Amino acid sequence: MTAADPDTALAAVLPPELRELLRGRVLRVGQAVWGGRPGRHLAARAGAGDVFRGHRPYVPGDDLRRLDWRAAARDDRFVLRQHDAEDVLSAVFLLDGSGGMSYGTGIERKSTYAAALVAGLASLAARQGDRLGLASGGAGGVELQQARPQGGARRLLALAEALARPPAGICPWPRLVAAVGPQLARRSLVVLVSDFLDPCAEGQVPGDMAEETGLPAAEAGLLDELAALAGRGHAVVLLQVLHRDELEFPWSGRELLRLEDVRRVRPEVEGLGASLRAAYLQRLGAYLAAFQGGCLGRGLVCHRVVTDTPVTAAFLGLLRALQGEPAPEEARA
Helix, strand or coil, rough: CCCCHHHHHHHCCCCCHHHHCCCCCCCCCCCCCCCCEEEEEEEEEEEEEEEEEEEECCCCEEEEEEEECHHHHHHCCCCCEEEEECCCCCEEEEEEECCCHCCCHHHCCCCHHHHHHHHHHHHHHHHHCCCCCEEEECEEEECCCCCCCCCCHHHHHHHHHHHHCCCCCCHHHHHHHHHHHHHCCCCCCEEECCCCCCCCCCCCCCCCCCCCCCHHHHHHHHHHHHHHHHHHEEEEEEEECHHHHHHHHCCCCCCCECCCCCCCCCCCEEEEEEHHHHHHHHHHHHHHHHHHHHHHCCCCEEEECCCCCCHHHHHHHHHHHHHCCCCHHHCCC
């Protein structure tokens, strides 16, 4: 193998235990797709799949092998059995390449953990013949060259290389979503990968809130844009990747802390750990609840993972979320 081999590139971001887990696994989505050619996913059209769709009246010229003779004998009329088709899937990943994803070390670094999960999904999809697209935001700009879904080893290689890039700057989420939307194939799976903490810092007006959700107006607007994609038939999943420190704020002593925004957007915050912690946890809890509620109210799936969870367990939970299964109660806490 060479450095240009997709398996070699994926190995750089896929932990060994996750590579082992992928053996024998399949990727399924809970929403009907429209891929245009045979694949592994339930399609939004009749075809030659295994799932019975219903009957329709026989018309001259129909394939007689599809006649349902039992129904014909019962109802005294000729009808054909119809089944749902199975099509390929177009899966598009929107990656947060901002400095905010750089927190943590080893596999618990948010960008590293997110890359492992996305690489696992991409590997399964490519194995099934599905099409892959990716777009990312970082350093204040967007990367769209691979946004239109395609199949093949070259696309898998491009995705693996994108996952290995170091995060920096900000991810302009509204611009990224607006640019990718027109390039989506019909009934795509769209997976946004981020911590979704302050995702619309660029151009946000301080204090401008959407009263109905309790979210900043810019973030409510972003969710509205994603809901519009879902309304056009796409399956939209927000994969929220958080570090345990962000959820618990472990600095609770009398030491003086200076917290800086690695994205260079927000001003530094300075104070004693004990005094900062209570206010931080209160604001974080309110924000996460509002964000989750904003997604739920718009028909979007927001699936949260924490990077101290074994990556194999997180991946299995993600597969269940993509199939439309509810998350366990502890995963939503």
